[in-house]
Amino acid sequence: MLPIIFILPLLQLVILSNAATFEVKNIKFGYIDNDRSATSRALIEKFGASTYFNVLQAYPTQIRAGAAMLRGEVDVVMEIPQQFARDLQTEQHHTLGVTINAIDGAAAGVENVYISQIVQSYNQSIIIDLSQISDAQIQPVMIETIPLFWYNETLNYKTFMVPGILVLLVTMITLFLSGMNIVREKEIGTLEQINVTPIKKSQFIIGKLFPFWAIGMALLSIGLIIAKLIFNIPMLGSLLLLYLYTSIYILVVLGIGLFISNFTDTQQQAMFIAWFFMVIFILMSGLFTPIESMPKWAQLMTEFNPIKYYVEVMRMVMLKGSGFLDILPQLIKTLVYAILMNGLAVWSYKKTT
Amino acid sequence: MSHDEVIKVEGLTKMFGDFAAVNAISFEVKKGEIFGFLGANGAGKTTAMKMLIGISHPSSGRATVAGFDVYTQAEDIKKNIGYMSQKFALYDDLTVKENINFFGGIYGLTRKRIKEKSEALIQELGLENVANQLVGALPLGWKQKLSFSVSLFHDPKIVFLDEPTGGVDPITRRQFWEMIYKAAHQGTTIFVTTHYMDEAEYCDRVSIMVNGKIEALDTPKKLKEQFQAESMNDVFLKLARG
Numbered sequence: 001m002l003p004i005i006f007i008l009p010l011l012q013l014v015i016l017s018n019a020a021t022f023e024v025k026n027i028k029f030g031y032i033d034n035d036r037s038a039t040s041r042a043l044i045e046k047f048g049a050s051t052y053f054n055v056l057q058a059y060p061t062q063i064r065a066g067a068a069m070l071r072g073e074v075d076v077v078m079e080i081p082q083q084f085a086r087d088l089q090t091e092q093h094h095t096l097g098v099t100i101n102a103i104d105g106a107a108a109g110v111e112n113v114y115i116s117q118i119v120q121s122y123n124q125s126i127i128i129d130l131s132q133i134s135d136a137q138i139q140p141v142m143i144e145t146i147p148l149f150w151y152n153e154t155l156n157y158k159t160f161m162v163p164g165i166l167v168l169l170v171t172m173i174t175l176f177l178s179g180m181n182i183v184r185e186k187e188i189g190t191l192e193q194i195n196v197t198p199i200k201k202s203q204f205i206i207g208k209l210f211p212f213w214a215i216g217m218a219l220l221s222i223g224l225i226i227a228k229l230i231f232n233i234p235m236l237g238s239l240l241l242l243y244l245y246t247s248i249y250i251l252v253v254l255g256i257g258l259f260i261s262n263f264t265d266t267q268q269q270a271m272f273i274a275w276f277f278m279v280i281f282i283l284m285s286g287l288f289t290p291i292e293s294m295p296k297w298a299q300l301m302t303e304f305n306p307i308k309y310y311v312e313v314m315r316m317v318m319l320k321g322s323g324f325l326d327i328l329p330q331l332i333k334t335l336v337y338a339i340l341m342n343g344l345a346v347w348s349y350k351k352t353t
Numbered sequence: 354m355s356h357d358e359v360i361k362v363e364g365l366t367k368m369f370g371d372f373a374a375v376n377a378i379s380f381e382v383k384k385g386e387i388f389g390f391l392g393a394n395g396a397g398k399t400t401a402m403k404m405l406i407g408i409s410h411p412s413s414g415r416a417t418v419a420g421f422d423v424y425t426q427a428e429d430i431k432k433n434i435g436y437m438s439q440k441f442a443l444y445d446d447l448t449v450k451e452n453i454n455f456f457g458g459i460y461g462l463t464r465k466r467i468k469e470k471s472e473a474l475i476q477e478l479g480l481e482n483v484a485n486q487l488v489g490a491l492p493l494g495w496k497q498k499l500s501f502s503v504s505l506f507h508d509p510k511i512v513f514l515d516e517p518t519g520g521v522d523p524i525t526r527r528q529f530w531e532m533i534y535k536a537a538h539q540g541t542t543i544f545v546t547t548h549y550m551d552e553a554e555y556c557d558r559v560s561i562m563v564n565g566k567i568e569a570l571d572t573p574k575k576l577k578e579q580f581q582a583e584s585m586n587d588v589f590l591k592l593a594r595g
Contacts, residue, residue, distance in 0.1 A: 189440035195408045196436040197459045198428055352408050352427055 005177070005215060006222065009169035013223055016165045017231060020288070021157040024110040029053040030074035032065055039085035039126075046122050047078075052114050065099070075101045076111055088126065151319050162233045163314040164287040166223040170246070171253055171307055172278060174216040178257025179274040181208060182349070183264050195351045205346045209254050216250040217243070227318075236321030245313050245327060248334050252306045255341025262348040281307040309334050359384050359511055359542050360405065365414035367400050374400040376565035377414060382558075384510075387533065387543040389556030389573075393593045396562040398546045399439070399515055405544070406436050406513050419510045432460070435504035435512035439519060441496050443503060445489030449480055452488055453503060460507035474502050494525035498532065505536055512536065514545040518552065530555055550586040559585070561592050568592050 029047055033040050048055040056074055059065035065077040079097035081087075088094050098115055102108035152159045185191035194204065220243070227233040257274065264270040283289070284298065285307040291299055302308045309330040316322035324331075360382035367375040375397045382388045392398045403409035405418050407427030416423045419433040443452045450471060457467040475484050478498055483491060488499065497517060504512050514533075518526045530552065537543050545556070553559050553573060560570040569576055569592055573585055582588045 188445070189438060189442045190444055192408065192438055192440075193436070193442035194459075196406045196431055196434070197456070198431040198461075199459050352410055 005173060006219065009173055009219055010222060010226060012169050013162070013165055013226055014230065017158050017162045020161055020165070022106070023157050024107050025052055027053050027111055027114070028056050028073065028075045030056050030059055030065055030068060030077045032059050032062065032077065032079040034082045035080045035084035037085035039088065040080045043080065043122055046118050050114070050118055069099070069101055076115065158231050159233055159319060162227045162231050163318045164311050166220070166227060167307060167310045167314050168282060168287065169223060170216050170219050170250065171310070173219060174212050174250055174253045175257045175274055175278060177215070178208070178212050178254045179260045179270045180267050182258060182261035183267055183270045187266060201346050201349050201351065205258060205342065205349060208258060209251065212254050213250050217247065220246050233318060235318055237317035237323065241324055241327070242314070242317050245331055245334065248331070248338050249306065249310050251338040252334060252341055255338060255345045258345035259341060259348055262345065281305050284308070285311050287311050306334065306337055357384055358382065360418050360544065362416045363414055365401065365404060365416050366412045367404060367409065368412040373565050375404070378562070378567045380560055380567060380570055382542060382544060384542055385537055385540050386558060387537050387545065387556045389553045389559035390544060390546045390562070391553055391559055391589060392562030397565040398562055401562070402513055402515055402544070402546065406434060407431055433510045435507070435509040437500050437504040437512070437514045437517055439515045441500060443488050443496070443500055446487060448487055449475065449484045449499060453506065456503050457506055462507060470506065474506070478502060494521050497521055497525070498529060501529065501532060505541065509541065511542040511544060514543065516546055516548065518547065518549060550584065550589055553585040561589060563592055
């Protein structure tokens, strides 16, 4: 069992960190070129040169393109109108029709931005061309933004995801192991034997907590090593601080697990409840979707989500190099949570029924 | 044999909703006695026993075990008793030695004392060759003997045995009762439930529970006279059938 406890989460880390990305790449791009001029071809080539788009194929009509999108062969269709090149020169502006498959709204938004960027850069080259031909006095006025990407300069998605997924695997393993634990002893009958001994409730709970706490800390260590070796994730902050926070955080998770274990009679029930909380905690943790974009009531709920704090702290310490004072609010909340949950775990463990 | 009572029960009752699983039972058990606690399945034996060992709150009535009250001093009772449940309840995934160390430790025995006692115990049970094997791999009879020995390991005043010989072969059953006699001889009070009526004959006194009540309580010999029966088996059948 022990090798499984360690190997599965680490496989998870390696697989998920590579797969769970929100980067929109390999967009299937189709076009309808009604103009068939050098200008329109140049525009299409721009898309072909982009790393985000795979220029798939030309469609003769809107109807054919629509059918292709229905079959999932194409995500974005750009329609270049007739006399695009000529109108551009005479009227100096033109519109392009772009159809985007927006089932995944977030991806569609990103695709729209990419398309605009490409069209805009194409625009600039044209303006320069045009201004050379016609009136040299019309100077294009352009406002350019120069973004500085702090903390993750290359916008590497793995830098963002790996610390979060590390949180997941530490949490999942410790929650499930502790959630199943006491209830398992109920099932096999050893708990009754323990209950007729003079062992103190707090001794029992501490005895149950400690091994899983150690496993959680070991998982974090191995996970951090993998994050460094395989993904080259920076570790800007203090490792000691991360361990300090984690050591308290795991107590919260274990307290929840033991609490669940005390209230259930079978491992199935415990598993069901643990999963229920796990899914809510994960999806509302800010790991995959930003908490800021959740509705107010949901944001309020996340205040009770321990995973949220751990994700924040992990990213802050690893990627931003935040110090003790920066994470103090999270640290205090987690500490209170740990005391509360373990108090409940001790309270709900009844030696006499 | 001294005659002070180590278990005193008066009108002890356990209700589950409207159902009285244990209905106002009263009895006393003397020090060093082997007390047989008989009854058909569902008669309330295990429920009564759970109240005495402090893992189930009585609904009403009074009881003291080893001089401690079951309501207020359950944890003190636990220090002074041993318990062996129907289900095998040592840790299957620990070795023989680890189980002994673990339970010895819970009862607060020193490491040195545990070491001495466990060596003697393993030798006595003839488990030298399997001392470092997982308990789960042992045959049932060995497990039961080990389980009994572990329940006696901290020298409790009273040991509660809940159907200790269920599913065990006759030879092991015999050996098991020899162990019980030996413990009783050393002054440990034995409180034992069983379905084997030949085992009932080995007890000093026997009570028979029917539908939550104690219907008979005396020495096996007197019970047989009272019910004009050949054996404890006949006594049991006459009572249990009503």
